[in-house]
Amino acid sequence: MASKPNFILILADDMGYSDLGCYGSEINTPNIDSLASNGIRFSQMYNSARCCPSRAALLTGLNPQQTGVGHMVSTFGQSASINIPAYQGYLNETSAT
Known part of the structure; x- marks a missing residue:
């Protein structure tokens, strides 16, 4: 039997694409970067300003x-x-x- 997938969805208000280290930011975000390197990252997404x-x-x-x-x-x-x-x-x- 295949193992069930694990999902972690992080929805942060007032955060931009370039605010995370895994997307090239100079801001240090090691825990989120670690999650991103071992999972799936969005590369095409839509976000509203609100x-x-x-x-x-x-x-x-x-x-x-x-x-x-x-x-x-x-x-x-x-x-x-x-x-x-x-x-x-x-x-x-x-x-x-």
Whole structure:
């Protein structure tokens, strides 16, 4: 029987591609670099400037606007008075997680 895969997913807010040593940064990140050298690193990725859309994309595999979380959510279940489905502020019924 094959062993089950181990997954570690690190989602850090306010961190850029060049902030990690494994991607060429001058910042010393030895523990993350060790994880990266023994695993899989993303080389092609999408990230939104804000965390809510990025997290929605990660959960669903869709573009943030496809999920209904196209920008930051201001209040649970409400978005800042924008009446556009792509910016409703919560995952829509077509977004499987």
